[in-house]
Amino acid sequence: MVAAPSPMGAPDASGRFGSFGGRFVPESLVPACMELETAFSEAWADAAFRARLSSLLASYAGRPTPITECPRLSAELGLDIVLKREDLAHTGSHKINNVLGQALLAERMGKRRLIAETGAGQHGVATATAAAYFGMQCAVFMGEVDVERQALNVFRMQLLGATVHPVRSGSRTLKDAVNEALRDWVASVETTHYCIGSVMGPHPYPFLVRELQRVVGDEAREQYRERYEGADPDVVVACVGGGSNAAGTFAGFAETAARLVGVEAAGGSAVGHGVPGIVHGMRSLFLQDEEGQVLEAESISAGLDYPGIGPEHAHLAELGRASYEAVGDAEVLAAFQVLARTEGILPALEPAHALAWVIRAARDKTLAPGTKVLLTMSGRGDKDVAQVKEMLA
Amino acid sequence: MSVQVPHNDAPVRTVGRLESALRAQRAAGRKLLVPYVTGGLGADWVDIVRALAVAGADGIEVGIPFSDPVMDGEVIQAASQRALTQGATPRSVLSGIASAEVDTPIAVMTYYNLIARAGDKRMAAELARSGVAAAILPDLPLEEAGPWCAEADAAGIETVMLAAPTTPDARLARLAERGRGFLYAVGLLGVTGERSQLAESALAIARRCKQVTDLPVLVGVGVSNASQAKAICEVADGVVIGSALVRRILEGAGPDGAGEFIAELRQALDT
Numbered sequence: 001m002v003a004a005p006s007p008m009g010a011p012d013a014s015g016r017f018g019s020f021g022g023r024f025v026p027e028s029l030v031p032a033c034m035e036l037e038t039a040f041s042e043a044w045a046d047a048a049f050r051a052r053l054s055s056l057l058a059s060y061a062g063r064p065t066p067i068t069e070c071p072r073l074s075a076e077l078g079l080d081i082v083l084k085r086e087d088l089a090h091t092g093s094h095k096i097n098n099v100l101g102q103a104l105l106a107e108r109m110g111k112r113r114l115i116a117e118t119g120a121g122q123h124g125v126a127t128a129t130a131a132a133y134f135g136m137q138c139a140v141f142m143g144e145v146d147v148e149r150q151a152l153n154v155f156r157m158q159l160l161g162a163t164v165h166p167v168r169s170g171s172r173t174l175k176d177a178v179n180e181a182l183r184d185w186v187a188s189v190e191t192t193h194y195c196i197g198s199v200m201g202p203h204p205y206p207f208l209v210r211e212l213q214r215v216v217g218d219e220a221r222e223q224y225r226e227r228y229e230g231a232d233p234d235v236v237v238a239c240v241g242g243g244s245n246a247a248g249t250f251a252g253f254a255e256t257a258a259r260l261v262g263v264e265a266a267g268g269s270a271v272g273h274g275v276p277g278i279v280h281g282m283r284s285l286f287l288q289d290e291e292g293q294v295l296e297a298e299s300i301s302a303g304l305d306y307p308g309i310g311p312e313h314a315h316l317a318e319l320g321r322a323s324y325e326a327v328g329d330a331e332v333l334a335a336f337q338v339l340a341r342t343e344g345i346l347p348a349l350e351p352a353h354a355l356a357w358v359i360r361a362a363r364d365k366t367l368a369p370g371t372k373v374l375l376t377m378s379g380r381g382d383k384d385v386a387q388v389k390e391m392l393a
Numbered sequence: 394m395s396v397q398v399p400h401n402d403a404p405v406r407t408v409g410r411l412e413s414a415l416r417a418q419r420a421a422g423r424k425l426l427v428p429y430v431t432g433g434l435g436a437d438w439v440d441i442v443r444a445l446a447v448a449g450a451d452g453i454e455v456g457i458p459f460s461d462p463v464m465d466g467e468v469i470q471a472a473s474q475r476a477l478t479q480g481a482t483p484r485s486v487l488s489g490i491a492s493a494e495v496d497t498p499i500a501v502m503t504y505y506n507l508i509a510r511a512g513d514k515r516m517a518a519e520l521a522r523s524g525v526a527a528a529i530l531p532d533l534p535l536e537e538a539g540p541w542c543a544e545a546d547a548a549g550i551e552t553v554m555l556a557a558p559t560t561p562d563a564r565l566a567r568l569a570e571r572g573r574g575f576l577y578a579v580g581l582l583g584v585t586g587e588r589s590q591l592a593e594s595a596l597a598i599a600r601r602c603k604q605v606t607d608l609p610v611l612v613g614v615g616v617s618n619a620s621q622a623k624a625i626c627e628v629a630d631g632v633v634i635g636s637a638l639v640r641r642i643l644e645g646a647g648p649d650g651a652g653e654f655i656a657e658l659r660q661a662l663d664t
């Protein structure tokens with residue numbers, strides 16, 4: 001008998017998860033993507049590389065991050081909620097896991113310049129941090145709208161020695177930042193590594209970023225089992241922009257019985273309202289019009305303000321192994337405050353989406369009382385405090 | 394997914410309208426000139442296409458504007474954005490092309506999502522019906538091009554492949570084999586846009602392409618004026634002129650100004 005393939009295995013040789021993924025990039029970038037694919041598969045099989053990354057994650061990024069029980073929130077919702085605390089990782093979000101791995105790969109490939117797109121600025125900050133640590137150059141592309149609403153992170157990146165390029169084209173948010181980073185890479189590919197911030201883009205990025213983020217899910221599963229006598233949570237929830245914290249989390253639980261739920265911003269719900277298309281190097285689900293012009297997402301959360309989703313999520317949705325929900329800005333603001341008040345944790349607006357869905361599902365009994373929920377707290381809310389203050393005024 | 398490359402016993406590849414036109418001009422000793430315009434840009438864009446034909450273009454590239462043009466620099470981004478704001482759609486651009494009624498073969502240049510959304514087969518048929526000869530899709534590399542190329546071949550649409558300075562020699566040969574119409578040699582590492590100097594890489598990639606193929610080799614991206622075009626044609630069979638023309642159109646050159654600019658290049662290449 002052949003064992004059923006894991007729902008979150010490696011993509012096929014063309015970089016596809018089911019029918020999603022692939023490598024749709026200008027010819028100039030094809031050799032660089034192939035080089036990265038080879039470098040990653042060699043590095044990932046190299047015990048010395050893995051050991052170096054693990055040691056960096058421990059001594060520099062502060063891993064393992066803990067899991068935290070939420071007694072007061074759980075009592076209020078009638079659920080049993082545990083958080084995986086990526087907000088406690090260095091730089092304040094899960095983005096550091098991916099970036100340290102990619103910086104090591106860049107070093108291995110002899111590339112001394114990192115470029116990145118960023119929405120909320122967390123991935124930009126993480127990339128700028130890794131560049132500082134490794135003594136590399138760093139340029140970050142960020143939509144003008146996000147430069148304004150995440151001003152604190154822009155300053156952080158500058159303090160870390162990065163150049164921040166405001167992007168004025170299109171919707172002036174994450175989608176356009178990716179376009180501009182790709183344009184830079186087309187010109188700089190011989191010396192520069194594009195450090196993509198989520199499980200998106202051309203092969204091998206969606207796979208590579210998921211593997212670098214699976215530490216979140218693998219740790220959480222073991223920590224949960226240790227704490228709860230070998231049990232797994234009933235439901236595992238994470239927010240989805242491009243989908244990296246969710247993919248990393250899900251990878252640790254794909255082979256358990258846990259129900260997997262990804263939560264998108266209602267204004268950027270690629271699974272809910274997207275159709276298959278080819279944008280940013282990948283075949284996936286995108287918000288687009290009848291002709292194939294990409295639509296602008298709209299969300300209070302700069303990190304989820306993206307009209308697409310990583311290809312593996314499109315595949316998991318099609319398989320039915322994960323389901324995807326959408327929440328609106330008002331619910332998110334409420335969730336943000338609830339967590340602060342009940343547990344003393346200020347979440348980033350992105351994972352506040354995951355919590356907003358849990359709150360809704362508790363109220364409408366989609367989640368039965370007593371359901372054991374593991375939620376990935378992908379980042380801390382410091383960057384969002386000023387914006388929340390304005391919205392609550 | 395692998396791409397079918399013809400073997401020795403494969404049927405003879407058919408030579409389409411664009412490729413035969415370019416080969417004929419080359420055989421007559423002429424350097425090839427292919428200007429690019431953004432479809433749907435301004436009310437008079439179809440007149441601009443006609444003016445380019447009259448000015449001596451050997452082929453004309455018409456861009457179908459896309460919301461996220463990652464291979465394009467500021468000028469063509471601005472042109473695409475303006476055309477989209479003015480209501481350009483793939484359908485409106487194709488009907489404009491059909492209405493132009495020029496003999497010069499036309500290639501559309503666009504991004505693959507606009508084709509994938511309609512479906513490969515349907516779009517290939519629509520291109521053929523609109524009188525389009527060829528398609529240039531800068532985000533559809535060789536490994537992903539199979540399904541589209543099959544439909545395009547069947548509909549008689551020539552798929553132009555792009556070669557870049559980073560393309561290794563062995564891969565260049567495969568691109569040339571799959572390519573129809575001409576081989577588009579990207580002259581530099583970078584997006585479209587004018588450059589004050591011709592990049593060294595332009596001559597190098599042109600030379601490398603010429604070594605692996607008998608297809609006409611045209612250099613595009615960063616070829617900005619008559620003297621650069623002339624210099625590159627010492628090696629290449631011709632040039633694609635994009636941003637330099639589109640900038641003039643954005644500045645209000647109109648059909649007359651666009652035609653004059655291309656006539657000037659034509660003359661430089663012919664003397």
Ligand SMILES: Cc1ncc(COP(=O)(O)O)c(C=O)c1O
Pocket residue numbers: 093094119120121122123197198199239240241242243244245246302303304348350351378379380
């Ligand atoms: C804290 C946090 N969570 C989530 C995201 C969304 O990214 P992803 O879906 O890749 O995890 C971001 C992006 O900026 C973020 O900063």
